[in-house]
Amino acid sequence: MTLAVGGVVGGNAFDTLFAAIADWRTAPARCTHGATERETFLIALSIVMAAVLLPGLLRRERHGITRIGFESFAVLLLNGLALFVTAWL
Secondary structure, eight states: OHHHHHHHHHHHHHHHHHHHHHHHHTOSSOGGGGOOHHHHHHHHHHHHHHHHHHHHHHSOOSSOGGGSOHHHHHHHHHHHHHHHHHHHO
């Protein structure tokens, strides 16, 4: 489980770093210049989800909300929020 979550968080960190370097290297024509409000929201939500998952890697719970950890429950709620917002944004 830790390996899977670490892979997801590491993959997100690598993708974010790659996007930042690509944006920096193409300074005259920024990659993120044409980002819409929806895309900006989803990028910010991805950062928040990664920040929520990190404490879960450090401290594992034996019992939690609906028998899953707090971080899993929070990510499920954030995914629901993302579905709601992107449907009406």
